[in-house]
Amino acid sequence: MITVTVLHPGTMGAAITAELVAGGHEALSVTKGRSENTWVRGREAGATAYDSLAEALSRSAVVLSVCPPQASEDVAAAVAAHGFAGVYADVNAISPQRVRRIADEIRPGSAVGDGAVFGQPPGEGRVTRLYLAGADSAVELVASLFTDSALHVCRVGDTVGSASALKMAFSSYQKAARTLAGVAHALADAHGVGDQLTAEAEVMISAILSDPEYLPSVAARAWRWAPEMEEVADTLRAADLPTDMAEATARVLAYWEQDKDQFDLPVVHTLSQLRSGRSTWTGPDNKQGPGR
Numbered sequence: 420m421i422t423v424t425v426l427h428p429g430t431m432g433a434a435i436t437a438e439l440v441a442g443g444h445e446a447l448s449v450t451k452g453r454s455e456n457t458w459v460r461g462r463e464a465g466a467t468a469y470d471s472l473a474e475a476l477s478r479s480a481v482v483l484s485v486c487p488p489q490a491s492e493d494v495a496a497a498v499a500a501h502g503f504a505g506v507y508a509d510v511n512a513i514s515p516q517r518v519r520r521i522a523d524e525i526r527p528g529s530a531v532g533d534g535a536v537f538g539q540p541p542g543e544g545r546v547t548r549l550y551l552a553g554a555d556s557a558v559e560l561v562a563s564l565f566t567d568s569a570l571h572v573c574r575v576g577d578t579v580g581s582a583s584a585l586k587m588a589f590s591s592y593q594k595a596a597r598t599l600a601g602v603a604h605a606l607a608d609a610h611g612v613g614d615q616l617t618a619e620a621e622v623m624i625s626a627i628l629s630d631p632e633y634l635p636s637v638a639a640r641a642w643r644w645a646p647e648m649e650e651v652a653d654t655l656r657a658a659d660l661p662t663d664m665a666e667a668t669a670r671v672l673a674y675w676e677q678d679k680d681q682f683d684l685p686v687v688h689t690l691s692q693l694r695s696g697r698s699t700w701t702g703p704d705n706k707q708g709p710g711r
Contacts, residue, residue, distance in 0.1 A: 420444055421564060424479040425466060426494050427453055432485035433460040434540030434547075435510075438568040440465035447475045476503045481560060482529075484509045485536075488517075495521040502528055506557045510534030510549065514587055515580030522579045530557035533579040535586035541569035548573055552581035592628050599664055602655065609658040635684045638675035638692065645672040 422445040425436050439446045448461030449472045458468055469475040476482065482503060484494050491511045498507060507529040509521050515533075522531040532553040541547035549565065551558045552575050562572040575581050607616040627633075637644070648669040652662040674692050678684055 421481060421560070422447065422479045423481040423483055423564065424449065424475045425461070425483045425485060426498070427457050427486050428461045428464060428466065429457070429485070429487075430460070431536060431540050432483075433464040434542050435483065435485060435536075435570060436461060436464035436466050438541055438570050439564055442564065442566065442568050444564055447479060449475050472497060473501050476501050476505075479503075480505045481564065482507045483561075484511060486511060488513045491517065492521060492524070495524050499524045499528070504528040506530045506532060506560050508532035508534050508551070508557065508561045510536055512536075512586050512590060513583055515584045518583045519580050530554050530560075531579055532557040532561050533582045534561070535575075535582040537586070537589065545569060546571055550575045550582040550585055552576045552583075553579050589628075595664070602660060602664060605660055606655055606658055609660070631686055631690075634686055634689045635678075636682055638678040638684065638689045639680050639682045641672040641675035642679045645669045645676070648672065 420443055423439055424447045425432050425439070426449060428436050428448055436446045436448070446461075446464070446466040448458060448466040448468050449470070450458040450461075450468045451470050451472065462468060476498065482498055482505065484491060484498075484507070486494050488511050491509060491513050495507070495509065503525070507521075507525045509518055509532070512535070513521075518533045522533075525531050530553070532551055534552075535550045536547060537550065538547040539545050546569050548571050550573050551561055554577065558574055558577075562574075565572055575585055604613060604616065607613045646669075648665050652665040652669070655662045655665055671693070674695065675689070678689070678692065
């Protein structure tokens, strides 16, 4: 049995806590300064509540930080202030830069694991993936906590920041796509064509993120798509809807303008163009936008 402090269990943290307990480990939560909902979730997941962070840490071999992204550094600083010398695993949706700052804050007392959770909270028939990066000792200990559980551990490298980079890459598409869907449906609703938009979406090819080989064809057509997105922005503006995502899409498409009609370019070239810093987007005011 390994004792783990989970800071601080929301819906995802509570589900992970329940997997720890089901696996025969002892899970601790800290109630001081937390809302009633937080400690109730922890208790229902099987965690033992401690009022003192220092006492919980003194009993723990592992700390799992599962909190809102904006609180991740504060949580790490609180743990570091107590000189915690076990394994600290940050599994929050944060940037590689932020998790490396956290690693610097926690060290030299702890081994640091960089984690990223994919999927809905584990349990009730749902399988969730936990990607881990960092030193072997940290990754192996955290992975051992979830043997034969609904949280499947996948190693993504030994460099702290790799798991977080994977999460940021995935979220940059997943969250933006869902937000963009909201804007699209709001625009269709404003013009009374919501049902038709839904019908068209039902026949679309949806395997977009899983098929990067199609990206050169996007780059080849970017010179036509960028102006179209400017028209979309005008339509959104007239409907009193946010234009930001349409304008941003036009700006990104402009990075590929020099690849006009070159459908046979390799994917690696198409991706490198986005890092080139050379955007030709003129924007709605006809002024060429900066690179990056």
